[in-house]
Amino acid sequence: MGEPVSDAIAILGGTGDQGLGLALRFVKAGRPVVVGSRVEERALAAAEQIREAVPGAEVSGFENSVATPRAQIVILSVPFEHMASTVKSIKEALSPGQIVVSMGVPLATAVGDGATRTVGIWQGSCAEMVAARVPKGVDVVSAFQNVSAHRLQHLADPVECDVLISGAKKARQTVMGLCDLVPGLRAVDGGPLDNARIVEAITALLIGLNIRYKVPEGLGFRITGLPD
Numbered sequence: 001m002g003e004p005v006s007d008a009i010a011i012l013g014g015t016g017d018q019g020l021g022l023a024l025r026f027v028k029a030g031r032p033v034v035v036g037s038r039v040e041e042r043a044l045a046a047a048e049q050i051r052e053a054v055p056g057a058e059v060s061g062f063e064n065s066v067a068t069p070r071a072q073i074v075i076l077s078v079p080f081e082h083m084a085s086t087v088k089s090i091k092e093a094l095s096p097g098q099i100v101v102s103m104g105v106p107l108a109t110a111v112g113d114g115a116t117r118t119v120g121i122w123q124g125s126c127a128e129m130v131a132a133r134v135p136k137g138v139d140v141v142s143a144f145q146n147v148s149a150h151r152l153q154h155l156a157d158p159v160e161c162d163v164l165i166s167g168a169k170k171a172r173q174t175v176m177g178l179c180d181l182v183p184g185l186r187a188v189d190g191g192p193l194d195n196a197r198i199v200e201a202i203t204a205l206l207i208g209l210n211i212r213y214k215v216p217e218g219l220g221f222r223i224t225g226l227p228d
């Protein structure tokens, strides 16, 4: 399959709300983005939409398994209930040294219940479930679960939110660097991957807060008192 090239970021499911939001922010900061989709035409259409929003954007679109080897960092931006099948579909395209970012939240909507609660995952979290399924040598990092898609897509404003990032140290530090590309985001060292279960659950809490406080754009959160 060859070595991943350049500083591109692949976003599988970049045709959806959250992936599109991240893609827009990354290209605006000058990073190349590879949009992945199950259907190449949808990836190409999303890439075109991104170029229209951010003239000069370095963005391409491919079917997921073709997009996967084109970047060192591969962000999975598909609903939780499709994570396992998506990982299966790209497994052969992954190589040691790549980093897979899990953004999934096991919302109870996956089983027909509400979005303000989660379901239990055997491995402990969506991120750990993904980690159990990638080939040896591929690191899985958990990130961006608490960031609002709406705010990401609204390029005129910063995205005021801390991003707790968990996983093996070197890989998580690489992903923490992505937060510098998005005005307002701040990376917070979330330690080992098993902390992802806490971070994922916070999203369900935030969704409930969005409803109670009537903030359809989505709330963010900050951790205070961190040293500079």
Ligand SMILES: NC(=O)c1ccc[n+]([C@@H]2O[C@H](COP(=O)([O-])OP(=O)(O)OC[C@H]3O[C@@H](n4cnc5c(N)ncnc54)[C@H](OP(=O)(O)O)[C@@H]3O)[C@@H](O)[C@H]2O)c1
Binding pocket: 013, 014, 015, 016, 017, 018, 019, 036, 037, 038, 039, 042, 043, 076, 077, 078, 079, 080, 082, 085, 086, 103, 104, 105, 144, 145, 146, 147, 148, 149, 150, 203, 218
């Ligand atoms: N939306 C938010 O505000 C938000 C916030 C924080 C975290 N997240 C997380 O980010 C991820 C993406 O969320 P989203 O709101 O962007 O989701 P979404 O718009 O519902 O879906 C994203 C993409 O997933 C792909 N997909 C749909 N059904 C699929 C299937 N059966 N198998 C494989 N892929 C499928 C589709 O891409 P193709 O049809 O092009 O393949 C779709 O565009 C989720 O894990 C979510 O928990 C979202």
